[in-house]
Amino acid sequence: MNLVCVLGDQLDPNSSAFDGFDPAHDIVWMAEVHSEAVAVWSHKARIALFLAAMRHFRDLLRERGWKVDYTELKRSTLATELAKAIKRHKPDQVILVEPGEYRVREELLAVSDRIEVRIDRHFLSTVQDFREHAEGRKQLRMEYFYREMRRRYGYLMEDSKPVGGDWNYDEENRGAFPKSGPGLLPAPLHFEPDAVTREVLDLVAREFKDHPGSLEHFDWPVTPEQAKAALDDFIRNRLPYFGLYQDAMWTDEPWLYHSRISSAMNLKLLDPRDVCAAAEHAYKKGKAPLAAVEGFIRQVLGWREYVRGIYWLHMPNYLEKNALDAQQPLPKFYWTGETDMECLRQSIGQTLQYGYAHHIQRLMVTGLFALLLGVNPKQVHEWYLAVYVDAIEWVELPNTLGMSQFGDGGIMASKPYAATGKYIDRMSNYCKHCAYKPDSCAFTTLYWDFLMRNEKKLARVGRMDMQLRNLVRITDERKNEIRKEAKAVKERLKEKFA
Numbered sequence: 001m002n003l004v005c006v007l008g009d010q011l012d013p014n015s016s017a018f019d020g021f022d023p024a025h026d027i028v029w030m031a032e033v034h035s036e037a038v039a040v041w042s043h044k045a046r047i048a049l050f051l052a053a054m055r056h057f058r059d060l061l062r063e064r065g066w067k068v069d070y071t072e073l074k075r076s077t078l079a080t081e082l083a084k085a086i087k088r089h090k091p092d093q094v095i096l097v098e099p100g101e102y103r104v105r106e107e108l109l110a111v112s113d114r115i116e117v118r119i120d121r122h123f124l125s126t127v128q129d130f131r132e133h134a135e136g137r138k139q140l141r142m143e144y145f146y147r148e149m150r151r152r153y154g155y156l157m158e159d160s161k162p163v164g165g166d167w168n169y170d171e172e173n174r175g176a177f178p179k180s181g182p183g184l185l186p187a188p189l190h191f192e193p194d195a196v197t198r199e200v201l202d203l204v205a206r207e208f209k210d211h212p213g214s215l216e217h218f219d220w221p222v223t224p225e226q227a228k229a230a231l232d233d234f235i236r237n238r239l240p241y242f243g244l245y246q247d248a249m250w251t252d253e254p255w256l257y258h259s260r261i262s263s264a265m266n267l268k269l270l271d272p273r274d275v276c277a278a279a280e281h282a283y284k285k286g287k288a289p290l291a292a293v294e295g296f297i298r299q300v301l302g303w304r305e306y307v308r309g310i311y312w313l314h315m316p317n318y319l320e321k322n323a324l325d326a327q328q329p330l331p332k333f334y335w336t337g338e339t340d341m342e343c344l345r346q347s348i349g350q351t352l353q354y355g356y357a358h359h360i361q362r363l364m365v366t367g368l369f370a371l372l373l374g375v376n377p378k379q380v381h382e383w384y385l386a387v388y389v390d391a392i393e394w395v396e397l398p399n400t401l402g403m404s405q406f407g408d409g410g411i412m413a414s415k416p417y418a419a420t421g422k423y424i425d426r427m428s429n430y431c432k433h434c435a436y437k438p439d440s441c442a443f444t445t446l447y448w449d450f451l452m453r454n455e456k457k458l459a460r461v462g463r464m465d466m467q468l469r470n471l472v473r474i475t476d477e478r479k480n481e482i483r484k485e486a487k488a489v490k491e492r493l494k495e496k497f498a
């Protein structure tokens with residue numbers, strides 16, 4: 001008899017966990033434990049999404065007639081509950097698919113020496129595939145990995161060549177909206193909570209009332225059917241403009257042309273192969289331009305698989321990396337959204353409302369500000385892991401600590417994503433509604449201070465040459481002024497530090 005463990009982000013009935021599953025003897029084990037909900041100060045919607053999707057998955061398996069040993073929310077840990085289940089059922093073998101977090105993997109493996117760890121087939125590249133890709137390479141760049149994946153899976157390929165002649169249409173993916181704004185946007189499909197989800201929402205509101213974020217707008221897909229409907233809705237209504245406006249931001253418009261499927265994919269309600277195939281099909285049918293489809297497939301087939309490879313290649317040491325020795329605390333307003341800097345107010349505000357911000361808001365607003373301020377990357381990581389409904393460590397950590405904070409010293413990104421307020425002004429209308437001006441706001445002051453503070457370290461990063469050369473043109477007098485202004489910004493934020 002096998003005890004098959006299913007964790008909250010492993011909700012796939014076709015998972016390798018169920019290979020050879022014998023409903024007459026085997027038992028599925030699932031547990032909702034308090035310790036996972038509070039491992040970081042999780043957004044209420046993030047906790048609710050996990051629990052609601054888990055309960056729907058439990059019901060799906062039970063409808064099949066499978067035995068599910070399910071523990072509803074308990075003040076306990078995964079390891080304790082698994083140990084109890086092993087004692088209860090005395091299985092010959094415990095089966096576990098690779099967890100999405102190093103800590104969880106270690107905790108569970110310590111419970112028993114009879115645990116068989118199976119490959120997570122959800123991903124198109126295994127941990128071992130990525131290790132082989134990494135072997136002998138001095139630098140790991142997403143672009144080369146992505147090309148390998150395109151060749152291997154044949155998405156947007158003609159014979160052995162990329163459709164359209166180019167691998168990458170990134171240049172066409174950086175549009176901003178005109179001054180008049182994005183116009184009428186297609187509203188994404190909304191998933192009204194059913195009785196199971198409503199019960200979870202009440203539970204979370206009660207048990208985690210002091211946690212950040214709101215449950216008011218909870219409408220995330222919690223079943224494979226809903227996840228598929230969300231994908232179809234995106235492909236039909238938003239994919240055609242996804243590429244062009246991928247980096248754009250606009251006041252009070254949280255979704256724009258984004259897909260909103262990351263959480264469904266990360267919980268394994270949606271298979272990335274179906275996602276890429278649906279996008280490719282839209283291109284073949286002439287429903288979406290190549291630049292949009294390639295841009296989208298690059299995110300799913302390229303970035304998503306690449307960051308997972310980086311995570312497992314470098315854990316557990318990755319978590320402690322702090323290449324720029326950044327030691328400032330995270331400003332308190334990250335948890336409240338109460339700031340007079342409009343770009344941060346908007347990005348954090350919608351994060352607390354929905355548990356969602358799109359990539360550029362995460363990278364070039366909240367991430368950028370923390371980078372320039374010099375916030376300790378582990379604190380930044382804990383915030384991102386807590387506040388987004390799609391946050392699971394394998395994907396969140398490399399994006400945060402690596403890509404957005406340059407904490408890994410260049411494993412993920414070839415240079416820090418450092419920019420002044422002018423970047424935000426170019427890509428959004430936030431600055432029009434802000435108390436500050438982009439050429440003199442905190443972002444711009446801290447940008448120059450960041451370059452000066454880290455000049456020696458950054459000089460070793462080839463692609464920073466141009467940005468550093470601009471420092472040479474600044475007089476010592478002006479540099480001192482910038483340092484004073486940056487100090488004043490930090491002082492102003494001090495009372496708002498967590």
Ligand code: FAD
Nearest residue numbers: 258259260261262299304358359362363390391396399400
């Ligand atoms: P879209 O913009 O529609 O993109 C389509 C899909 O591509 C996403 O659903 C996602 O699965 C994938 N994707 C896009 N960019 C990335 C990327 N850089 N890494 C991995 N997958 C990507 N994504 C998460 O899923 N979980 C996280 O915890 C997470 N944390 C992030 C933290 C920071 C600091 C940054 C800069 C990015 C983070 N991302 C994370 C990546 C990205 O921001 C989200 O995947 C995306 O915003 C989710 O919204 P969407 O589904 O509408 O995506």
Ligand code: SF4
Nearest residue numbers: 343421431434438441
């Ligand atoms: Fe953000 Fe500066 Fe623009 Fe204000 S002026 S919205 S702080 S970039």
